[in-house]
Amino acid sequence: MNIVVAIKHIPSIADDLPVKGNNVDFDSVDFVLNEWDEHSIEQAVLIKESVGGTVTVIGVDLIGELDNALHLALAKGADKVVKITADDPAADSHMQAKWLSEAIKGMGANMVFAGVQASNDLDGQIGPMIAAYLDMPYIGGVSSVEANGDSATVNKEFAGGAGAKYAVSMPFVAGVQSAPKPPRYAPVSKVRQMAQSATVEKVAPSGDADVRERPLRILKMAPPVVTGHAEMIEGSSKEVAAKIVELLKSKGLA
Amino acid sequence: MAPKFEKAKAVEKEHAVVDGVDVSGHWNRMFEQRVIFEYTPELIEKIADIPNAESFANCYQCAKCVAVCPVDVVGNYGPRKLYRYAQTGMDLTEAPELWLCTTCANCLRVCPKEVNMVKIMPAAREQAILDGKFVPAELQQAFENTAKSGNPLGQPQRKRDAWIQSAGVPVPIIKDLGRKVSVLWYVGSYPSYHPRGIDAAAAAARIFNALGIDFAILGKEEKDDADSQRLAGEKGLFEMMTEQNIETFNKYEWDEMVVTGPHELNAFKNVYPKYGFERPVVHYSTFLARYLDQLKPMLKHPVNKKITYHDPCYLGRHNGEYEAPRKLLEAIPGVELVEMQRNRENGYCCGGGGGGMWMDSFTAKHNTTMRLSEKRAMEAASTGANVLAVACPFEVSRFTDAVKSTGNEHVDVLDILELLDRSMRGE
Numbered sequence: 145m146n147i148v149v150a151i152k153h154i155p156s157i158a159d160d161l162p163v164k165g166n167n168v169d170f171d172s173v174d175f176v177l178n179e180w181d182e183h184s185i186e187q188a189v190l191i192k193e194s195v196g197g198t199v200t201v202i203g204v205d206l207i208g209e210l211d212n213a214l215h216l217a218l219a220k221g222a223d224k225v226v227k228i229t230a231d232d233p234a235a236d237s238h239m240q241a242k243w244l245s246e247a248i249k250g251m252g253a254n255m256v257f258a259g260v261q262a263s264n265d266l267d268g269q270i271g272p273m274i275a276a277y278l279d280m281p282y283i284g285g286v287s288s289v290e291a292n293g294d295s296a297t298v299n300k301e302f303a304g305g306a307g308a309k310y311a312v313s314m315p316f317v318a319g320v321q322s323a324p325k326p327p328r329y330a331p332v333s334k335v336r337q338m339a340q341s342a343t344v345e346k347v348a349p350s351g352d353a354d355v356r357e358r359p360l361r362i363l364k365m366a367p368p369v370v371t372g373h374a375e376m377i378e379g380s381s382k383e384v385a386a387k388i389v390e391l392l393k394s395k396g397l398a
Numbered sequence: 399m400a401p402k403f404e405k406a407k408a409v410e411k412e413h414a415v416v417d418g419v420d421v422s423g424h425w426n427r428m429f430e431q432r433v434i435f436e437y438t439p440e441l442i443e444k445i446a447d448i449p450n451a452e453s454f455a456n457c458y459q460c461a462k463c464v465a466v467c468p469v470d471v472v473g474n475y476g477p478r479k480l481y482r483y484a485q486t487g488m489d490l491t492e493a494p495e496l497w498l499c500t501t502c503a504n505c506l507r508v509c510p511k512e513v514n515m516v517k518i519m520p521a522a523r524e525q526a527i528l529d530g531k532f533v534p535a536e537l538q539q540a541f542e543n544t545a546k547s548g549n550p551l552g553q554p555q556r557k558r559d560a561w562i563q564s565a566g567v568p569v570p571i572i573k574d575l576g577r578k579v580s581v582l583w584y585v586g587s588y589p590s591y592h593p594r595g596i597d598a599a600a601a602a603a604r605i606f607n608a609l610g611i612d613f614a615i616l617g618k619e620e621k622d623d624a625d626s627q628r629l630a631g632e633k634g635l636f637e638m639m640t641e642q643n644i645e646t647f648n649k650y651e652w653d654e655m656v657v658t659g660p661h662e663l664n665a666f667k668n669v670y671p672k673y674g675f676e677r678p679v680v681h682y683s684t685f686l687a688r689y690l691d692q693l694k695p696m697l698k699h700p701v702n703k704k705i706t707y708h709d710p711c712y713l714g715r716h717n718g719e720y721e722a723p724r725k726l727l728e729a730i731p732g733v734e735l736v737e738m739q740r741n742r743e744n745g746y747c748c749g750g751g752g753g754g755m756w757m758d759s760f761t762a763k764h765n766t767t768m769r770l771s772e773k774r775a776m777e778a779a780s781t782g783a784n785v786l787a788v789a790c791p792f793e794v795s796r797f798t799d800a801v802k803s804t805g806n807e808h809v810d811v812l813d814i815l816e817l818l819d820r821s822m823r824g825e
Contacts, residue, residue: 158547159554174554176546329538331527332545333634 145197145291147188148253149222150244150274151181152237153203153210154264166362168264170207170233177213180259186323187289188257189221195291197254202226202247204240204349206233211344218338219330226345236360237267244270245277246351253315255296260284260319271319283312284319441484444491450521456511457481463505463513468747469498472773473766477505477515491526494764497534501629501752502711507743516629516716519752523631533631540756541632544639548621549587550756559617561589561596565603571617578651581606581613581685584666586659587622588791594798595791601819602658602682608696608822609689613656619646625665630753637673640665644675655679658815659791660712661751667717681713683789683814687722690729699824700732701817703810706783707735708774708797709745710790723789726814730821736781738774746774750792768804775800778809785810787817 155161155173162169188199201217203210205227214225228243235243248256256278258271268284275282287307288299298310301321312318377384392398413422446455457478464476475498480490490496499519506514527533533541543552562569572579583606589599606613621642628636647655657663657679666679686693705727713719720742727735740746747754749770754761758769775797778786786797786809797811819825 156554158552159557172556174547326535328530329527329533329541331634332541332632332638333528335545336634336638 145191145195146252146254147191147197147199148248148251148256149181149184149188149199149201149217150248150256150258150270151184151201151203151213151217152178152240152259152262152270153206153213154178154262157263163365163367166365167234168365175207175209177216178259178262178264180261180320182327183323184257184259184320185217185220185222186325186327187320189328190323190325191255191289191291192221198223200224200226200251202228202244204228204230204235204243206230206235211339214344215335215338215342216330218342219334220328224345225342226347228347228349230349237262237265237269238273238360241270241273242277242351243349245274247347248274249278255289255291255314256280256317257320258317260286260321268319271317275317278315278317280315280317281312282317282319283310285321286318287322288324289318437485438487439485441487441489442481444489445484445518445522448521448525451518453512453514454481454518456513458511460510462508462510466504466508466744468500468502468504468749468770468773469766471746472768472770473498475765477509477513490522491529492531494760496523496526497537497753497757498761498764498766499752500711500747500749500754500770502747503715504711504744504747507715520629520631520633524633527631534757534760536759537630537753537756540753541627541635544622544624544627545635549591550622550627551587551591553591555621556618558590558620559615561591561599562603564596565600567604567607569603570614572614572650572652573617573619575614579612579614580653581611582647582650582652582655583613583615584655584657584662585615585620586657586662586791588795589658590620592791592795594794598791598794598813598815599658601813601815604819605686605815605822609692614652616646621646623662623665625661625669626751626753626755628669629751630756640670640673644670644673647675647677653678656682656685658682660710660717660789661792664712664716681717681719681722681789683713683722683726684719686818687725690725693818694729697730697818697821699821701730701821702732703785704734704736704781704783705785705787705817706738706778706781707787708738708748708778708793709742710788710793711745711747711751713789714742714745723787723814726818727787730817733817736783738777738781740777746770746777748774748790748793748796750790750796755792755796769800771796771800772804775804775806775809779804779806784808785812785817787812787814789814
């Protein structure tokens, strides 16, 4: 089984997001691995552990710091890691999808995983666009994948607690919502061992001519305007309780 | 946990035949294997074979440890019990019991066989983590935060010195100062980021200024000591942080380091020497006690409170400092200092050590009736005190929660630094 996981390095939102001009001030943010990609990696490694195969993790290196995320992936069980040396922190998911597709094209992947979305742009387009460029079917919102021969059983979650089980023939692209288990912990000693011994393959971004024009452009970026506040109810426990009851009644909830 | 082996019943036979010879007699009940033969040493050996966990095999089941184990007070635990569980089929590296020990060292104090849980637990946990076994989710988050952000709270590194705004006095950053200082103050992660921790950091800054101490902090260059992460089994993470910290510490000239937290004291004083860092490090209580004569006239405003002091395990038992915090409290006019029943060498653990700080939800699910911090908060309240004084940055948040959850909101939880500061400023 040949599984490729496309990952995305995104600005951390542990701190307030600094804005400069009409984009994030990339010089004053830390970059972290997209949370959904952690689940993609976990899902890929789980499949490898159950049926064998290789896991390749590939991402666009936006600021020259992707190695940390790649070493972490190796420590969690990936076999090979590749970075596309773009060095452009503003590269949007459409450009990244193109570069990733060009690099993944020759890898002979049976399955390509991408996080179903990323918190930086909530675009959700990396997976579908890779599928389009590689001419593969796409299934999103995936909560588990099991490989059986040349097809896979894929669980997808819908709103309202419903779920569906699909048979998907390989090769395909899946947008991973969550792995069936929480992403595993990689001990720092293993990550450091990988940092010393592993090779990160470098690929130059290619095939970008048609996306360089950036069909999506950010016109303005600013913090959202606050329209309402939570009301803090002051007083003793009894007074607060009485006030809550009153509020619930006034809203027709009690 | 359920022991793997059923207890065998003693069997009494009317006739016992061994190798064709009838050896019947009133003692022949001994011819059937009795329960002791069904135990396996394998799972004890599995732990004792891990480097640094050898002393696990020393246990001779006297149970002195159980009487002083803080976890046993709220549950069913203790080194003797762990040995017994291992004997009857528990693999410690896979059991929830692996994560309950807070490395408070009270068992080691009384153990006649020197079974050292402070070494055994981190070693067994490290083994479990390296083998990819279960790691409690909250603990995993603290590890990942420390590796990514340099602190277990996951706060941004560039905001590490943002707290100095609230101090109202100059807090020099050593890099900006560009000269040697007599005191390098290592603030610590919780005093830098936690809302209640910041109160203690700001108080310390005001006290140092008032005393005219020539001090500076590392500011944005400071990173977590990771000692509790080490004790929780992440030695690799500890070593990575240690290398970075030693490099930072050695970049600057200073005579002595003062730390806000006992865990940092333990790391820098007792563990860092193994990594080549041997410079003087003291806890703030030890440091300020030297200035008592100068400090006393500055403590102008009475703090009319009945105060009980909680000995942090890593300041007391691990580093032998019991008196300096008490001297500082007694120097404050108006203070009546009362002791809890368990104090000094026998102080009760707050539950925050050894990674316990990041495992409260996990611990609550595994055979404990309440948090250790809640037990301790109740002990503090039972002395009639209206202030629980602490000297460890883990404790302010732990006990503030605990006094609330046990219905003892009338007990204020305050760091000694905050009490000194109040007496100086009259707030």
